[in-house]
Amino acid sequence: MRVIPKPEEPDEFGGPVGVAVIILLSHCVVYGLYLSIEASTSPFKSCDETWLSYASRARRGLAGAAPTATGFCLYAGFLAATALLSAFCPGATVRGRPLPSLKGRALTYNCNGPAVWVAFLSGLAALHLAGVLRLAVWMDHFGSVLTWSVIFGDGVAVLTYGYCRSRNLAERDSGRPLYDGFMGVTLNPRVGPLDLKMWSELRVPWILLFVITLSAASKQYETAGRCSPQLAFMVLAHFLYANACAKGDHCVPTTWDIFHEHWGWMLIFWNLCGVPLTYCAASRWLLAHAVEGQAPAYTAAVYALLLAAYYVFDTANAQKNEFRLRRAGVVVDRRAWHLPWAVLDDPRFLKTAGGGELLVDGWYARARKPHYAADVAQALSWGLICGFSDVTPHWYALFFVPMIVHRAWRDDARCAAKYGADWDAYKARVPYVLVPGVV
Known part of the structure; x- marks a missing residue:
């Protein structure tokens, strides 16, 4: 069955030209x-390299x-x-x-x-x-x-x-x-x-x-x-x-x-x-x-950042998704795999006019996207452990942060259209997107 998009549906990623650029840049x-x-x-x-020299160097590298x-x-x-x-x-x-x-x-x-x-x-x-x-x-x-x-x-x-x-x-x-x-x-x-x-x-x-x-x-x-x-x-x-x-x-x-x-x-x-x-x-x-000369204290601090960020990432995702599943009557027993505070008992939520439920408990009482913030912290740690002598190992963070910001914007626009005034009330109750007291 072929479904034609509604005429008012806006193009994403800049339409055909934008996606062509994304495809080319991805390769x-x-x-x-x-x-x-x-x-x-x-x-x-x-700047001081001829195109012939550059082509030869790239060809050798791609061999x-x-x-x-x-x-x-x-x-x-x-x-x-x-x-x-x-x-x-x-x-x-x-x-x-x-x-x-x-x-x-x-x-x-x-x-x-x-x-x-x-x-x-x-x-x-x-x-x-x-x-x-x-x-x-x-x-x-x-x-x-x-x-x-x-x-x-x-x-x-x-x-x-x-x-x-x-x-x-x-x-x-x-x-x-x-x-x-x-x-x-x-x-x-x-x-x-x-x-x-x-x-x-x-x-x-x-x-x-x-x-x-x-x-x-x-x-x-x-x-x-x-x-x-x-x-x-x-x-x-x-x-x-x-x-x-x-x-x-x-x-x-x-x-x-x-x-x-x-x-x-x-x-x-x-x-x-x-x-x-x-x-x-x-x-x-x-x-x-x-990696020469990296202080043990610095290495330990990056390890600590990773583990702390992962804990928030893991438990925030679990809180959100287990809430959704259990409200729908779906219970999958994976307690052996859970971290502490992964499942909320009797969680608080905001009921919307359309019958939806927005979680306002656990990590989600503090920010609307705590799992995104934790994901960003993990991405940063992957580069931080390599030091700062080269930008290459920081690629993931450089790519991921703009992508997740764009995704958060898409999520907000979608939820605003879906929930209307209820979304405004939810944002007033949980005003921060990523980090409580910051943003």
């Missing part, structure tokens, strides 16, 4: 970060990013393993929100994140210990894996758009293929028991990010006989993030990303390629550069 960022770390060279042309058979096996094998585990591991069945595109019917989701996470890590450890697949192999073939991720990200997006259009399944048709393909034309694509959007958003990026960082640590141990405190920090940071996505997947089916955002290039490319292959910049930089 430049992916390979620019690769060049700046792998080839220890700037991806930009210097390691050729798509090889080994790189394909690593990347495609990872996708296949996580897809099979996501499709068939046992988990809790959670009902999503009613979908207008399905005439009000709600889909059910197999939320098996903990089982997938434990099974994948067990398999990864077994392969490494048996000498079948060294953890360091991902670093040995990183450039090829990166290029294959670009090919898969672009290819899956194009194939998804073409398939939906050819089968008359497109749920968006503005008459502008590039814009529609970027934003997505299908909401809940599935292949048998596998929900492609849940898999691509929760399994692929965060597990692969952890694997790449673990590979960097393993490579450093192979070559230097030790793992630096800074690279150990990145292993911890990426483990915590992947672990949070695994244990909290039962909260995701009712979120905006699942019931509203279509599966297009924006989600596909960044989940299959952008997130895991660029968010690892700090890990790869630490493998290539020794």
